[in-house]
Amino acid sequence: MAPLDHGAPADARSAATTRTIAVDGNEAVAMVAHRLNEIAVLYPITPSSPMGELADDWSAHGRENLWGRIPEIVEMQSEAGAAGACHGALQAGALVTTFTASQGLLLMIPNMYKIAGELTPFVMHVAARTVATHALSIFGDHSDVMACRQTGFAMLASGSVQEAHDFAAIAQAASLRARIPFLHFFDGFRTSHEIARLEPLDDETLHALIDDEAVAAHRARALTPDRPVVRGTAQNPDTFFQAREAANPFHDACPGHVRAAMDALADATGRRYGLVDYVGDPEAERVVVMMGSGAETAHETVDRLTAAGEKVGVLKVRLYRPFPAEDLIAALPATTRRIAVLDRTKEPGAVGEPLFLDVTAALAEHMATAEAPRFAAMPRVTGGRYGLSGKEFDPPMVKAVFDALAAERPPARFTVGITDDVTGLSLPVDATFGGEPEDVYRAVFYGLGSDGTVGANKNSIKIIAAETARTGGHAQGYFVYDSRKAGAVTVSHLRFAPRPIRSAYLIGEAQFVACHQMALLERYDVLAHAAPGATLLLNAPHAADAVWDTLPTEVQEAILAKDLKVWTIDAAAVAKEAGLGRRINTIMQTCFFELSRIVAPEVAIGRIREAIEKTYGRKSPEIVRRNRSAVDRALDHLYRVAVPKAPSATRRRPPPVPETAPDFVQRVTAAMLAGHGDGLPVSAFPPDGTWPTGTAQFEKRNIAAEIPVWDPAVCIQCNKCAMVCPHAAVRVKVADPAALAEAPATFKHVPYRGKEFGEAAYMVQVAPEDCTGCTLCVAVCPAKDKADPKHKALEMAPHADLVAPERENFAFFLDLPEADRAAVPQTAKHVQLLEPLFEFSGACSGCGETPYIKLMTQLFGDRAIVANATGCSSIYGGNLPTTPYRADRHGRGPAWSNSLFEDNAEFGLGMRLAVDKAMESAQALVLALADRLDDALATGLLTVDQHDEAGIAAQRERVAALRAALAGIDDPRARALDAVADYLVRKSVWIVGGDGWAYDIGFGGVDHVLGLGRDVNLLVLDTEVYSNTGGQQSKATPLGAAAKFAMAGRAIPKKDLGMAAMAYEHVYVARVAFGAKDAQTVKAFQEAESYRGPSLIIAYSPCIAHGYDLAHGLDQQKAAVDSGHWPLFRFDPRRLAAGQKPLQLDCGPPRIPLSDYTRNEARYRMVERQDPERWKMLLKAAEEDVRLRWDLYSYMAGFSEAPADDATAPAAD
């Protein structure tokens, strides 16, 4: 799925002739699974999603399985649903697979017991990923698969891309024969996303592995009315136990089937695997036992150590369940004295981690029972943890384990790869045991997601793998992505070697380092990756002879110390000339080949040109032309930089966070930001996952090329710019003019046009280092200069010219007092004067979700508690290193947590229950102590109206008075009341998530929580697709739109979640789109929050997955409303109680054709482009649906035209 060379040589059939391809682990597995199955039922979850997507893509392109059928790929509402559907399809005799990871795998467990208990051939492929505990992590470890070891599934572990490909086939072959279902797993990201050279299994080889009779036998066991049987009975104490034991022979025979399949594969391909494989000195004394990609790193290290004469070895466990105890004993050298079993999981409270326990038990049993024990004495076994959440596991760590085993008293339990200064479990690691073999060419590239670096590197790997395959060359690529989406940084790690590469860890020192964006040199220690004498390639917007002087001291010193050969190109200029915008990828790729000479440059450039043609040729000859022109010009702009003898810079790199940041941020956050998080010791961390909020403000990323400039003379003070800013980087304020006396010279302000704050000054201020340059503020700005209407009150201008003065201005702006919340009128325009308590998140530039969250924090943030479903909003809301939710100057702000994807409504409900209980306690205690409190105070505390800011403020004052009074009361009840007094101030519970949660995986909970009637506010950020995992369809995906798993365009209207909620009659429901009518959005939030029952706000959220430039997001929101795709309404049960129609429509009937809305977005356009006739049909159906829905709503609202009420007036008035 790379932007370059899109899946090109990945076709297994063409590969059969070339015999070698370069793909990632997910594709390697999917290539087998797609050919061996007829149905895949799944649910997307990182990092397994690409397997399902590829399968869907291939089926959509008509690719057949081994039996000439096109596999059917079905996306479900959750992994639990997928497992159920797999179970059903298996029962009905189909060949079925699924792909999953982590929480998804956990949701499948109940069905896994069933599938295994019924002796069903089935393979699930798992990109093993951390299970969320104190935090979510998308990265790889074995905590998910280890949670399944008791299900009865066989478990097979792959350690590399080739193994993942081969074991996918072995698992299926063995499962069919053994009738035991298999969980085939490989390390998430490290293997699933690593690109490596692969010798693919051709159809013939693959088919030879599969026993057709076993397939027939599976089908013969199908539930069918033609041969009726019953399964899934209920059994009782008399029989269950025996029946359970009846399956033993199948489990006992399973390893034999795996061995047979492995042998058959070896005969066909020469690649030989065992249930366990030992590598190392045949007379080793110290042995490491482990599974997965780490075993490859151990293998590489053992090769080095044994070459140096050390008696060491590694035993790779392939088949983990059924545990091959005998094979393991037999594979260990008889000389083994000490064993370290390494687990990539943590099982708190256990005697040891699972693999350790298995190995220990196997050894103990063997030594106790064998007639001729293999070892002279029971080897000493020690258990260690490594690599949780994809933590690096590299040769120095392997060496540290062997060193520990060599100690007189090896630690009984240990960790490796971290510094544990709390429980002291970690092994010391000698980092100088570094360096990779000289025959490995290593290259590291720093780039931005938007410049295409990763895509070009993926393509380079394919080129090199193909060009060097004949001489046995291997290639490997691994990519480190950003956890932020706007201005995302990518680091590519590429290795090339004349032999297999087993290095499942990041590159330490490289012979080639490229920095595709100069700004990254300021933020990261890029040159730490440079080996002495390495080549450094810079993309610098300077002449070659000027580049040196732009570098900070640290960089100059590193260049000199390491004697780097420095080259530079102004790739941005070349790209601009070629019409490629920021896409410098093919230009830098050309320079890489020229400088690295891994492949003759002219050959490589020819292949780059082919790849460009293959990638863009069909869909975009214009892009082909532009890229080719860029490639042709690139080398003319590549220059060697003359390096002086000594550094000459007068500036150092700026610190990652300002010196004024709090201590925790200085110690912990700053290290994480600088890329040094790996070095932080255990003691640096909160042990329970609790982190401070408001740390995003300390990371100044400066990612915008242009930022808005305010012209107060033109401004009409409508505040719309602040409303739409997704990153809270445009702020408005009113202040006492006297406070501006000390303002910086360039600080702008004008007299405030309203009278609400007396004689006040008004200002619009940009956060210059936090703006992402999305231009939405300029797009929304209605104020035009009469003489020059092109000129608006906000205009984009180069960041470089503005950042210094505006940084100072923004700091001054922040220091000005905030408006008195109680004095701010509650109109859409005025509420923008309230401080946002959500700022500078990592959301995409132009994100359509974040303005809603920001608005919620402005209105209620100082008393809000947020339950956030997993998804985009939990990632930009809570993905470390920094946190965007923040407190106000009183220390109050949103308290935020993420539980899971599927349970968010329930999670938030729990918060409400607790908050209500606390309030109830507080009220009871006030009542109990009433005679010792001031009458008016006690009465006020219990009866106050908190429906507005003034009421809230008054109650806060009363609570303060209460606390003062309680201090003088010597009564345990007073202490108890003091502890809960804050709950007397009304709390606002927000349950936030995307459509994937609300419409699909969490719908059951959403429905139930709405049905319970408690006072919670559900905010559904509806992007109409699974945004965070990359655009898979949800039940919110509109009729006619394409998405992954709905490639031909969804043929069913999106679920009307609002209508479903309205059916309850006690639920406040609103459908909003801030870009179409911000006043209605604000009104809906206010009404939802003030309603003392459940509220549901469904918010239209433009998303990058819609396929258009989000700079036009506001226009698209308008078009969505005007076309009737997104009617705006509010349904208020309070109106029902007052005898009014509860539903109010806040927009008129559709007044533009639906196609005026759909034609602007690629998700619709691609349907038309695939099949114009189908599109016509879908569009017609969608138009009909729009009409029907409008008729229904207007009928319910009791009129056919939009009402003219206050919510429909524009805020600018």
Add this chain to the structure above:
Amino acid sequence: MDLSTRYCGLALPHPFVAGASPLSETTEGVKRLADAGAAAVVLPSLFEEEVREEQLATAAAFDFPSESFGEALTYLPEPPGMATVAERHVERIAAAKAAVDVPVIASLNGTTDAGWLEHARAIEAAGADALELNIYFVATDPEEPGSAVEDRVVAAAAHVRRAVTIPVAVKLSPYFSSLAHLAGRLEAAGIDGLVLFNRFFQPDIDIEALEVVPRLRLSDPSELALRLAWLGILSARLRTSLAVTGGVHTVDDAVKALMSGADAVQTVSALLRAGPHHLSVLRAGLARWLAEHEYDSLGQMKGSMNLRRCPDPAAYQRQNYRRMLHSWRP
């Protein structure tokens, strides 16, 4: 009455050609026009900008957001067989060609000659009987002399002419300093026909929003005069065939155009107003007019009032202008 005419090497039973419009956008529409008696149908243009913009937008939507974020390496699926604007256009030509017997004239609208050739070849391969190049260009750059604009027009036309074997017509704007000279150069480049003139969809201004807004206005008969003048001038000098477009609404309008030297009469606005049926009204009306005025055939009338043959050639030149001004003197 013999109404036959030759336009761009195509033998037409009569001169009324349905010009490019929404009516000819779909195969059914083309069929309706042919059934209504169009001598030929011009299909809507493939716009150079549309082709380019679609390609850039596709890359921007599919490729540019990719490979940035570990959980979502891409955001949109890439379905099989996603046809480009150009491919869909060519498919429509083939479908139209298969649906009707009358000549189908495709058209290309652009400002540069880059990228035209492949489209022109594809259009030819799809079976179009002729190709109309709409070289639509508003010269706003004060640095660019008129001669450079003309050179570009001629070069673009010549490239396409060499690339295909079907007849090629060029649709011109009237805004050239020496239209007759330019027309001569186009004829020398082998262009088979000229279409006079394209109509600029000139912008309008939204005085409330302070925005320039595009506005489509249908033609009216007042626009005919300019075309008559140039038909008269060019038909006197050139052998290349000429079509009029813009302003022909009635039989009398058509007669004037034909007398001025048009070989074919393209109508759009009249058909949009009155429906395809209007074609047969025009055809019958022309036959009746010729019969009533005792013409033998259309051929006898074509060009009879052009600069070479009209009784008062001065009327096409400066004298006419002078006389007109005098006649307005109070």
